[in-house]
Amino acid sequence: MLKKEQIIEEAKHMREGVDLSDVEYEILSYRLYSLVNESRQAVMRVSGSPVVAEGGEALFAIYNTEGLGAALACGLLLHMMGTQGFIEEILNLQLEHPGINDGDIFMYNEPSIGGIHACDQWLGTPIFRENKLVAWLGALTHTAETGAIEPGGMPPSSRSLLHEGYRVQGIKVQEKGKLNQAALNCVLRSTRDPAYYMLDMHAKIAGLNVGKNRLLKLMDQYGTKTILAVMERNMEYSEGLARAKLRELRDGTWRAVIYGDCEGSDLEKLWRINVTMTKKGDKLIIDFTGSSGTNLGPVNCMRPGTIGAIFVAIGSQLFWEVPWNYGMWKPLEVILPEDSLVNAKWMSPCAMCPPVPGTSISAAVGELVGKMYFTNQKYWNDINACWRGGCSCSILYGGVTQHGYRTGTMFSESWGSGTGAGIDRDGVDTGGLLMTVESCIADVEMSELQNPFLYLWRREGIDTGGAARWRGGSGVSLAIMAHHKSPYIELGWLGQGKETSGVYSSCGGYPISSFFPVICRGPGLKEKFPKGASKPNCVDELTKLSRKTKEYPSMVSIRPIKDGDIFAFDGAHGAGGMGDPLDREPERVLSDVKNGYHSFEMASKVYGVVIDPDTVKVNEKATKKRREEIIAERKKIGKIWKEKK
Amino acid sequence: MRIHYYLEIDENKKIRCLKCGKIICDATENYKLHVPQAERDPGEIPGRRPKKPEFATYYEYYCPGCFTMLDVETKPKGTPPVHDIQIKV
16 A cells, blocks of 8 residues: 555656646536535535524535645535544544555544534545545535433533544544444443434435535546546636636734633633734735633634634625635634634634634634725725624523434534625624525524423514614514424533624624513413414513523533423624624614614614604604714713723 | 724825714824723624623724714723734834
């Protein structure tokens, strides 16, 4: 067997000397991207998981021999740059023994090597031509049950990577085309939901089969050398586009500091992420020096997680027009301090990387990209305030459904987050999550059919988007109760932003609302909502009806929910706005109030727009006076920082 | 050159308000050190229900000419202003 360096060198020689015309390149590059998209669709259609089928959390990629992504299709942008470490380790550890063979499929879900957390489960298969390893295919899904200390794959009470369930380190789940049942049992006997795991496993294998079939046919038709040359040119092309775009923007440094308030279940702690982004010519340096140390709880990112979170913003906001592959990465330099929550030390828990520090990193980097865009008018339409960052609530649950089977997974509502405002538009209400922009959330009816919960309400939350000249998109508010036919249900949530908001607006808008979770219980509460009766519409209305209401921190571990208990939250998932709220036209504020995006109180207090509650019309005279009062207050309370010191 | 929704760098390399024309400081400086700033309890804004004031205070920055709000930082009390925009001039 050849050594790794020899194999890489051999592949390099194979593609050298290929004379590709621009037209040939365009056609074949398009074929490769079609291939990864089709294979990803196969994964999503076979998987029954709502996280994959509705949330779109599936990746499919073609890699070159050494594992660099040459064409990617992914729904969760976090994974764009996070999987090549798996191939690197397979080559380092398994090439000589036990060997890499045609028909092998390797599995990984080790977050320190690639992916983001243990839920991110990758299968990769080598592609051989004439007995030579020439490429790889990879498929990844978020599989929301890992046999962790709590169901649902992201345990809020985790205090070690060991608490986050099984971690597979490159075992062959398929050898030379045949499934390895003994290897599969390592996982099947470690999860609460083996059927769910196998369905996701089959979905990824289906995607790999589709992709392999297409790639081999393409190589037969056009020659292996030609296809390998197209893969390399893909990366060169993307790198060239990325560098050219950077050159169009002014050199400078932009900084953001973003805070969170919870490091794990029942562990309130103020933590900080510092981002300094420096653009020099065609290079971008993103430095996280000054960020807080590794957290005790699972609010941490391993290095691949932070890289993924950066690319959520870079891929969607800065290089959105650049074809996705490793070439996008080349103009970037990332500096991550050791033993920090953006580069957590070995064995640290990191289950919450995607929903908490990851979204905060993405929001902060995205906002800095927006500020960088101000320096070139050509890109003003691409400016975004922060999308939803660290003010969120993902609900996990486990137990036995009303249909009698065991389950453990998560709700999809956090995908219905607000999007950031631009310089001439509001953010989109419940428009999507930056890291998985194509996601949708399950219908209430579908969710109630499958899951052991009934909804009291699900709506766009009032005052959740950042109040600003251009308003940030609103997030979701909901209330659920356990299904009365479910024998046992437990529920937890991984949220953030109860104290810190987690998302700021840009250029003079207010930060978004704060997350507010409660459980209401007590005799007679459920009976207050007979069929057809009017129901509460927000947490404040609900708590007035409940004899026993308990407020909780942002993140709590799984706890039993009894028949009649109601879990509800307000205030999460909003996004940042743009500009001073006093510059928003009164008619727009009136429309916000009429449509339930803002309260009368917000209109008057922050926007200075007085709306008559009886006629629901703007009182122009009172509005003029109120806005003058706000300016007068600013003049009175505003002091120069240096003079204050 | 525009650098912010309300700010630009003028031909003399000064940061200037786009709304009222007020010159704030040199382009290399942190404009937030040169403009009126005020602290606000987040609980004053609807939809915010903080229980731990030591975790977050809103810091509002206004243009010294027209008092347009230029930025709102949310951070622990006493934390210095972030130098968020530093264009090479």
